[in-house]
Amino acid sequence: MNRSGWARWVPGVAAARGYRRGDLRHDLVAGLVLSALLVPQGMAYAELAGLPPVTGLYTTVLGLLAYALFGPSKTLVVGPDSSLGPMIAAAILPLVGAGGDPAQAIALAGMLALLMGVICILAGVARIGALAELLSMPVRVGYLNGIALVIVVSQLPKLFGFSVDATSTVGELREFVDAVADGATNATALLLGLLSFAVIVAFRRFLPKVPGVLVAVVGATATVSLLDLAGEVPVVGTVPQGFPELTFPTVSFEDAVALAVAALGIAFVTLADTTVLARTFAAKVGDVSDPNQDMVGLGAANVAAGLFQGFPVSASSSRTAVAFSSGARTQLVGVVGAAVVLAVLLSASDLLSDLPSATLAAVVLAAALMLFDLPVLSRLWRVRRSELVLSMAALVGVVVFGVLEGIVVAIALSLANFVRRVWRPYDAELGRLVGRKGYHDVRRHPDADLIPGLVLYRWDAPVFFANADEFSRRIRESVANQPEAVRWVVVAAEPITDVDTTGAEVLEELVGDLESEGRVLAFAELKGPVKDRLRVYGLYDKIGDEHFLPTLGTAIDAYLRATGVEWDDPIDGSGGPASPAR
Structure with a gap:
């Protein structure tokens, strides 16, 4: 009206x-x-x-x-x-x-x-x-x-x-x-x-x-x-x-x-x-x-x-x-x-x-x-x-x-x-498919290619008191299950709409543990209001501005540049992502 x-x-x-x-x-x-x-x-x-x-x-x-x-x-x-x-x-x-x-x-x-x-x-x-x-x-x-x-x-x-x-x-x-x-x-x-x-x-x-x-x-x-x-x-x-x-x-x-x-x-x-x-x-x-x-x-x-x-x-x-x-x-x-x-x-x-x-x-x-x-x-x-x-x-x-x-x-x-749905939400490890743009759930597409040394992880819920420990556990599990040493973990964070104080505390602990293991935790496509919340918690600076990327594609580019890893993109055979991530 x-x-x-x-x-x-x-x-x-x-x-x-x-x-x-x-x-x-x-x-x-x-x-x-x-x-x-x-x-x-x-x-x-x-x-x-x-x-x-x-x-x-x-x-x-x-x-x-x-x-x-x-x-x-x-x-x-x-x-x-x-x-x-x-x-x-x-x-x-x-x-x-x-x-x-x-x-x-x-x-x-x-x-x-x-x-x-x-x-x-x-x-x-x-x-x-x-x-x-x-x-x-x-x-x-x-x-x-x-x-x-x-x-x-x-x-x-x-x-x-x-x-x-x-x-x-x-x-x-x-x-x-x-x-x-x-x-x-x-x-x-x-x-x-x-x-x-x-x-x-x-x-x-x-x-x-x-x-x-x-x-x-x-x-x-x-x-x-x-x-x-x-x-x-x-x-x-x-x-x-x-x-x-x-x-x-x-x-x-x-x-x-x-x-x-x-x-x-x-x-x-x-x-x-x-x-x-x-x-x-x-x-x-x-x-x-x-x-x-x-x-x-x-x-x-x-x-x-x-x-x-x-x-x-x-x-x-x-x-x-x-x-x-x-x-x-x-x-x-x-x-x-x-x-x-x-x-x-x-x-x-x-x-x-x-x-x-x-x-x-x-x-x-x-x-x-x-x-x-x-x-x-x-x-x-x-x-x-x-x-x-x-x-x-x-x-x-x-x-x-x-x-x-x-x-x-x-x-x-x-x-x-x-609460049940966000307590144990759907998550996915993402990979690249030949002939298809974007990054896809490897459980649904077992033939998807993984990027060496990189975990692309998606969490389909806010990170809050009821699921924060589960979020951390699943990321650690994904890292442990990789066939070779993991150097970066990139969270495809578009579905994450909020992080509460409990979630921030667990995230801070996860960042510290990964750093002590020589690994980087980065976020792609995280919404502005959630970034603002991380700034209030003091977590944004701890993770580092350079580890908040606008898209999955730019996050992968950053990973390849920082580590020198050679990777042939199955989409076009180049040494990096050839198409915008979805």
């Missing part, structure tokens, strides 16, 4: 001022199509979070309006999300306890949204949006697959028309199986739920432009009303008419501390998903996403929801896709959707009282199916099985340890995977 001052943080104002009349029809149509999903999904995801269904409608309205004002994306739809439901429930239900006060649950959810909003806004203002990228794709997919499993298990009892008291996924599954075996199934509720699920999936598959969720919800509600089934199956019940007043959620200090820890983890996962989603849809229209402003927009949406009896929100991939495919051009789409939901709350909330809980469970289960990403797992199996293991470990972490604990597991796995 090029705007400065307050306008930089409120992109919705500039968008409204520059709104093009030609976009109005597209935005109105897309907003109306989107609204067909907002009411049923908002209520379903509220129940998934352990909250009264109506709070999902409050959250939907505030999330859409706040993001329209503070969010940078033209088409991103923010609101209640299926992946957030289990996280919210895991954060607030232990504080409420079994059979707790719904008002307390609402206050806790509101405080969770406020805390998450503040975290997101601070992260955006501090411009640390890139932190969300610490969650690698395989781990993120595994985490969301785990969330999907948690959702499925949590909704099965509602689909079958009863409830369970367990708080863990394994416990819920055990109690569900026992209850079914004991005959607790409500056949009418199960039939309504299965039919609703079938309608949603069928419309998604064969009539994707028709909102199957709305068809299922209207059909199930009408069936309950016409056949007077409200006494036989669990239903939503009375939905308060109107919109809540601005209220700061009141919770104890101890609860606020517990919620702050949960908010930090939820914010991390939410920002990772939102960043990816915003980047994907920005690319579709030729825009560039702004992860820092996305954080501010998402934070504002959460703060707004928290002040009006709502709960944490995120960007929704399914609703964003619906808005985009329906022709959305700007965030007016969200404003239109919010207006429709608000109209339902103000004038038609009584129409929702006969909505069966089994149908809401079907809505959530259908959304959970979209969270499962089996194609990515299949691809990881083919291309990189180590990352498939990480993905499955993240899934198991969610299911076994819990949703919030699973966030810690997911982040730890991502960081561990990164």
Whole structure:
């Protein structure tokens, strides 16, 4: 963004001022199509979070309006999300306890949204949006697959028309199986739920432009009303008419501390998903996403929801896709959707009282199916099985340890995977190939010619505390394995992006040892900032300016001149390198 001052943080104002009349029809149509999903999904995801269904409608309205004002994306739809439901429930239900006060649950959810909003806004203002990228794709997919499993298990009892008291996924599954075996199934509720699920999936598959969720919800509600089934199956019940007043959620200090820890983890996962989603849809229209402003927009949406009896929100991939495919051009789409939901709350909330809980469970289960990403797992199996293991470990972490604990597991796995790669990075000894320019890995090209008395060594990572000793060990090993005495070691250093203090200490020791053996350590293609760091350490002068060369070719020239070694370059038969090194 090029705007400065307050306008930089409120992109919705500039968008409204520059709104093009030609976009109005597209935005109105897309907003109306989107609204067909907002009411049923908002209520379903509220129940998934352990909250009264109506709070999902409050959250939907505030999330859409706040993001329209503070969010940078033209088409991103923010609101209640299926992946957030289990996280919210895991954060607030232990504080409420079994059979707790719904008002307390609402206050806790509101405080969770406020805390998450503040975290997101601070992260955006501090411009640390890139932190969300610490969650690698395989781990993120595994985490969301785990969330999907948690959702499925949590909704099965509602689909079958009863409830369970367990708080863990394994416990819920055990109690569900026992209850079914004991005959607790409500056949009418199960039939309504299965039919609703079938309608949603069928419309998604064969009539994707028709909102199957709305068809299922209207059909199930009408069936309950016409056949007077409200006494036989669990239903939503009375939905308060109107919109809540601005209220700061009141919770104890101890609860606020517990919620702050949960908010930090939820914010991390939410920002990772939102960043990816915003980047994907920005690319579709030729825009560039702004992860820092996305954080501010998402934070504002959460703060707004928290002040009006709502709960944490995120960007929704399914609703964003619906808005985009329906022709959305700007965030007016969200404003239109919010207006429709608000109209339902103000004038038609009584129409929702006969909505069966089994149908809401079907809505959530259908959304959970979209969270499962089996194609990515299949691809990881083919291309990189180590990352498939990480993905499955993240899934198991969610299911076994819990949703919030699973966030810690997911982040730890991502960081561990990164450290593993730079701890033991790929390295190569380089040689010259007949008929091919540059210098090549002798492990991959055993016929490559080596230069007598010279080790050309490449290290594909920064040199830091976790791998510095390994860097030194491998160089010493390469020197020891040469068929004749080594006089120079040239490090092809372009991949080395940093050297920390531990790395500098190990390097200094390596330089001293090689010098005592009559050998020279030189660097080719080392980046300027890394050289500057070596100067600060005092290591640059110890190695010597003449031993920092711009290319491998000039490094080999320097070696040949300094030692008088005769070498016929296999490229052209001359006594030195005949082509630029790569």
